[in-house]
Amino acid sequence: MSDEYENKSGYQAQSSEALTGSAGSTPDMDYVRPAELPEQDLYHGHTFLTKWVFCQDAKVIGVQYFLTAVFTGIVGLILSWLMRLQLGFPGLAGFITAEHYYQFVTMHGMIMVVYFLTALFLGGFGNYLIPLMVGARDMVFPYVNMLSFWMFFVAVAVLMASFFVPGGPTGAGWTLYPPQTILEGTPGSGMGILLMLVSLALFVIGFTMGGLNYMITVLQARTRGMTLMRMPLTVWGIFTATVLAMLAFPALLVSAIMMTLDKVIGTSFFMPTILKAGEVLEYGGGSPILFQHLFWFFGHPEVYIVALPAFGIVSDLISVHARKNIFGYRMMVWAIVGIGALSFFVWAHHMYVSGMNPWFGFFFATTTLIIAVPTAMKVYNWILTLWRGNIRINTVMLWCLGFIVTFVNGGITGIFLGNVSVDVPLSDTYFVVAHFHMVMGIAPVMVIMGAVYHWFPLITGRLLNETLGKWHFWATFLGAYSIYFPMHYLGFIGVPRRYYEMYDSPYMTSAVGMNEFISLAAFLVGAAQFILIFNIIKTLKTGKPAPKNPWKANSLEWHTSTQPPEHGNFGERLPVVHRWPYDFSVPGAKDDFIPQTTPPSEVVHTKVEKT
Amino acid sequence: MSDPKIDGFELKPGFRGMASDTGSDQTMFKGVHWGKAMMWIFLLSDTFVFSCFLIAYMKGRGSTPVEWPNPSEVFALEAFGVPVPLLLIALMTFVLITSSGTMALAVKYGYEKNRKMCGWLVLATAIGGLTFVGMQAYEWSKLIHEGVRPWENPFGAAQFGSFFFMITGFHGTHVSIGVIFLFIYAYKVFAGHYENGGKRGWFTTMKGDYVEIEILGLYWHFVDLVWVFIFAFFYLW
Numbered sequence: 001m002s003d004e005y006e007n008k009s010g011y012q013a014q015s016s017e018a019l020t021g022s023a024g025s026t027p028d029m030d031y032v033r034p035a036e037l038p039e040q041d042l043y044h045g046h047t048f049l050t051k052w053v054f055c056q057d058a059k060v061i062g063v064q065y066f067l068t069a070v071f072t073g074i075v076g077l078i079l080s081w082l083m084r085l086q087l088g089f090p091g092l093a094g095f096i097t098a099e100h101y102y103q104f105v106t107m108h109g110m111i112m113v114v115y116f117l118t119a120l121f122l123g124g125f126g127n128y129l130i131p132l133m134v135g136a137r138d139m140v141f142p143y144v145n146m147l148s149f150w151m152f153f154v155a156v157a158v159l160m161a162s163f164f165v166p167g168g169p170t171g172a173g174w175t176l177y178p179p180q181t182i183l184e185g186t187p188g189s190g191m192g193i194l195l196m197l198v199s200l201a202l203f204v205i206g207f208t209m210g211g212l213n214y215m216i217t218v219l220q221a222r223t224r225g226m227t228l229m230r231m232p233l234t235v236w237g238i239f240t241a242t243v244l245a246m247l248a249f250p251a252l253l254v255s256a257i258m259m260t261l262d263k264v265i266g267t268s269f270f271m272p273t274i275l276k277a278g279e280v281l282e283y284g285g286g287s288p289i290l291f292q293h294l295f296w297f298f299g300h301p302e303v304y305i306v307a308l309p310a311f312g313i314v315s316d317l318i319s320v321h322a323r324k325n326i327f328g329y330r331m332m333v334w335a336i337v338g339i340g341a342l343s344f345f346v347w348a349h350h351m352y353v354s355g356m357n358p359w360f361g362f363f364f365a366t367t368t369l370i371i372a373v374p375t376a377m378k379v380y381n382w383i384l385t386l387w388r389g390n391i392r393i394n395t396v397m398l399w400c401l402g403f404i405v406t407f408v409n410g411g412i413t414g415i416f417l418g419n420v421s422v423d424v425p426l427s428d429t430y431f432v433v434a435h436f437h438m439v440m441g442i443a444p445v446m447v448i449m450g451a452v453y454h455w456f457p458l459i460t461g462r463l464l465n466e467t468l469g470k471w472h473f474w475a476t477f478l479g480a481y482s483i484y485f486p487m488h489y490l491g492f493i494g495v496p497r498r499y500y501e502m503y504d505s506p507y508m509t510s511a512v513g514m515n516e517f518i519s520l521a522a523f524l525v526g527a528a529q530f531i532l533i534f535n536i537i538k539t540l541k542t543g544k545p546a547p548k549n550p551w552k553a554n555s556l557e558w559h560t561s562t563q564p565p566e567h568g569n570f571g572e573r574l575p576v577v578h579r580w581p582y583d584f585s586v587p588g589a590k591d592d593f594i595p596q597t598t599p600p601s602e603v604v605h606t607k608v609e610k611t
Numbered sequence: 612m613s614d615p616k617i618d619g620f621e622l623k624p625g626f627r628g629m630a631s632d633t634g635s636d637q638t639m640f641k642g643v644h645w646g647k648a649m650m651w652i653f654l655l656s657d658t659f660v661f662s663c664f665l666i667a668y669m670k671g672r673g674s675t676p677v678e679w680p681n682p683s684e685v686f687a688l689e690a691f692g693v694p695v696p697l698l699l700i701a702l703m704t705f706v707l708i709t710s711s712g713t714m715a716l717a718v719k720y721g722y723e724k725n726r727k728m729c730g731w732l733v734l735a736t737a738i739g740g741l742t743f744v745g746m747q748a749y750e751w752s753k754l755i756h757e758g759v760r761p762w763e764n765p766f767g768a769a770q771f772g773s774f775f776f777m778i779t780g781f782h783g784t785h786v787s788i789g790v791i792f793l794f795i796y797a798y799k800v801f802a803g804h805y806e807n808g809g810k811r812g813w814f815t816t817m818k819g820d821y822v823e824i825e826i827l828g829l830y831w832h833f834v835d836l837v838w839v840f841i842f843a844f845f846y847l848w
């Protein structure tokens with residue numbers, strides 16, 4: 001093999017700024033202590049296979065994760081179209097049977113939550129941004145990182161294979177509640193559920209390999225001067241989400257193993273005594289509630305695994321595009337950490353109607369409402385960051401504003417559902433569907449869109465078209481509200497979710513037109529996403545080249561040796577960090593931004609924050 | 612181990628030291644090898660896996676309507692014609708804990724750059740682990756012979772066999788993976804992969820160092836610790 005190692009052994013030279021400070025000024029002012037660790041050896045691929053397929057560069061792995069996740073997302077989008085087609089116009093598409101409908105619901109939910117959002121935020125943005133933002137040459141274990149992506153790829157392949165097995169994919173709902181999940185009569189109770197469980201287990205294994213990388217890179221491989229409290233909030237969000245994932249996914253793995261055993265060899269972990277057509281089944285003595293506890297011990301932190309990276313990224317985008325430092329940076333960090341910790345103590349609010357002890361409901365309602373406190377702090381801080389900022393209403397900012405509004409909206413309905421007495425009548429209605437789509441569907445997707453428009457010039461060197469971007473935003477924003485606002489109303493009049501068809505039911509008679517309207521809006525919003533794909537293709541072909549650091553941002557990813565950054569990120573010497581990434585519009589400064597690498601001696605006469 | 616020397620950074624003891632390490636740049640755990648930090652975090656995650664298994668076991672045992680089998684009868688072993696409760700388990704536990712001891716010694720000799728001693732001790736640990744797995748295989752076949760299956764057993768609740776085979780099987784898989792790596796690392800120590808600056812591994816571009824023996828040791832001690840909990844929950848409860 002012609003592959004070579006780049007070997008820059010020895011310790012980094014001490015900061016030249018510190019050594020050559022002029023005698024008159026204070027030479028110690030710019031001092032940053034020397035590097036603790038020798039430079040990381042990187043494996044540079046030379047063949048197509050090692051450069052683009054089994055690549056060990058975190059940036060390429062990030063793009064691989066991103067594209068694979070987007071592929072699953074498009075599958076999920078098409079499934080949602082089919083569902084809305086059935087719900088809005090039952091019988092119009094004759095091929096959608098009740099079984100198919102349940103399979104679409106299940107696969108849409110599982111794909112969007114796990115294979116799309118989680119993989120996209122942690123695998124995609126995490127891999128691309130963490131090393132760049134903390135000033136590392138790469139993830140600490142590049143080989144394991146590569147394996148992580150390919151394990152995810154296999155998990156996606158297994159999941160997609162379940163569409164083509166006899167009986168089709170599982171139709172048990174994305175929560176996979178036993179006993180019905182693995183019993184005959186549920187769609188896909190044969191091979192479908194088995195492939196789903198195997199795919200989830202593979203996903204957990206693959207994620208664990210990636211997650212160890214993200215955590216150790218943040219904890220042990222930051223550049224000189226990069227303290228934890230100088231990290232961009234994006235890194236804080238992704239880091240905390242990774243910690244949650246490392247502690248929450250074990251519960252999913254365990255429940256997947258146990259259910260696989262129930263299915264394959266006939267154990268009864270989750271299976272109580274069941275009468276079927278007058279006959280007692282082989283199963284007996286298991287506890288279905290146990291599965292619900294295990295599943296939601298994973299499932300609730302999972303919500304924040306999706307939300308926390310979105311919180312972090314949106315904070316950075318708002319700060320950059322409002323040209324103002326983030327309001328209450330430390331508060332933001334502690335809110336992220338606090339939300340992460342609290343998210344492990346709220347899981348049973350998904351189980352108010354499962355028949356647990358009522359005191360459990362009381363406890364979990366309390367913790368659920370407590371988690372609203374740090375979340376509200378974050379919303380106030382975003383608004384106060386915008387307050388009197390030099391706001392640029394570009395596409396990125398539009399997505400951020402859309403996020404804040406949507407997140408507040410979904411958060412407030414969460415307060416309704418967090419209370420047991422309000423939840424019990426609303427449980428399993430479209431109100432719940434509207435709530436979680438607003439708060440963990442639309443809101444994080446808006447951040448993803450903003451992030452794509454923001455970092456696209458970094459990744460490809462070209463700026464996306466703004467006009468198309470604004471069309472994309474308004475179509476998505478107005479369309480999403482047209483879908484989910486009426487859904488709250490459907491929930492209030494008692495329309496149950498997960499029903500294949502309900503036109504003749506008394507629930508629905510007053511809202512038939514509204515239901516059709518929702519479906520039409522859903523078709524449009526889905527179609528609007530292809531504006532982005534068109535925009536990307538057009539930009540890659542004919543887009544104008546982006547200037548270096550086009551948004552005039554401070555964080556390290558924009559201050560690499562080349563744009564897009566090469567393998568190794570920073571050229572000959574790693575950057576030295578002197579400040580946080582939020583020094584925008586500092587009074588007295590020459591420009592309205594001061595990059596993290598600017599030494600203090602260059603900004604002596606400015607009122608720069610001490611970080 | 613003495614504290615590492617960090618250029619330009621003063622390591623302080625106690626809580627204050629922890630705060631100043633956390634507040635500093637570059638690394639949070641000063642002088643800690645990347646792989647070692649990774650193993651600790653992996654083990655934290657793995658702790659959650661085993662905790663979920665054991666909590667599920669407690670819940671399953673609590674909620675089954677059929678009576679749970681008596682462990683001191685089920686796990687008894689005939690010795691000289693007398694059934695001795697927990698004899699085999701006591702032996703298994705003894706072997707596994709002893710292998711933890713040899714592992715700890717291997718780490719010590721590794722850091723002393725005593726290649727031969729380190730290699731023999733890693734090999735001894737591997738053989739201890741292999742003995743454990745062998746005895747577990749014997750225990751499984753004995754129980755299977757007596758009619759215990761994951762879905763039923765003649766002694767009582769069906770969940771007994773389910774949880775027993777699943778959890779000891781999952782732990783046994785951990786031990787087996789550990790044994791495979793112990794044999795590989797014994798070879799690597801004897802072949803001198805950690806001497807003279809170290810040889811690059813397969814999975815990493817990092818150069819070999821005796822710290823890898825310590826990392827493997829962390830895993831091995833963890834597997835032993837988990838066994839202590841499984842022992843308590845399955846055989847003593």
